[in-house]
Amino acid sequence: MKSETLSFFEKVYDVAKLIPYGKVTSYGAIAKYLGAGKSARIVGYAMNGSPGKDVPAHRVVNRKGLLTGKHHFEGTNLMQQLLESEGVEVVDNQIQDLDSVYWDPAKEL
DNA sequence: TTTCTGACTCGAA
DNA sequence: CTTCGAGCCAGAA
Numbered sequence: 001m002k003s004e005t006l007s008f009f010e011k012v013y014d015v016a017k018l019i020p021y022g023k024v025t026s027y028g029a030i031a032k033y034l035g036a037g038k039s040a041r042i043v044g045y046a047m048n049g050s051p052g053k054d055v056p057a058h059r060v061v062n063r064k065g066l067l068t069g070k071h072h073f074e075g076t077n078l079m080q081q082l083l084e085s086e087g088v089e090v091v092d093n094q095i096q097d098l099d100s101v102y103w104d105p106a107k108e109l
Numbered sequence: 110t111t112t113c114t115g116a117c118t119c120g121a122a
Numbered sequence: 123c124t125t126c127g128a129g130c131c132a133g134a135a
Contacts, residue, residue, distance in 0.1 A: 008131060027117055031130080037118090039130040044116035046132085062117060069116030 008034065012046040015105050016055040022086040023103035024059045024095060033105040044069060058082040065095035065102075 011034045019025055027043040036042065043060075047069060050057040058079045062068045070079035070093055080090045089096040 028119090031117080036130065038128095040117035041115060041129090042117090042131045045114095047116055048133095050116095057116080060116080063119095067116090072116055 008036065008039065008042050009046040009049060012043050013050070013053045013055050016047075016050070016057065016060060017053075018105065018109070019056055019059045019103055022088060022101060024061055024065070024083065024088060024098070024101050025103045025105065026061060026063045026065075028063055029104050029106065030060070033109070047072070059086075061095060065098035067093040067095070
């Protein structure tokens with residue numbers, strides 16, 4: 001089993017799994033928490049392997065609360081449905097009242 | 110081996 | 123005010 005070779009992906013999955021119910025975070029927030037800062041894109045890319053990792057990728061959105069990765073989910077509004085299901089207000093692929101549902105790992109952890 | 114793209118973000122002009 | 127470019131890491135061709 002690997003060991004300290006904790007790849008960026010592994011860390012991303014770890015943090016993403018810590019996202020509480022009804023909360024959301026951004027790629028950059030996770031990246032910054034990992035110490036990458038500008039590797040937000042890698043976080044999103046890592047989400048490609050979210051399936052099978054029990055990672056709630058639907059709780060991860062971009063900095064503006066926009067469901068940029070919704071296209072990677074089944075259907076076209078599944079991501080929005082999941083978020084609304086958790087009590088997150090989403091309109092037009094954009095999270096409303098983002099500050100109220102925003103979960104920053106760097107602050108919470 | 111090099112090159113390119115990607116679920117992003119920020120700063121500068 | 124708007125628009126553009128650069129940087130980050132990883133995987134595929």
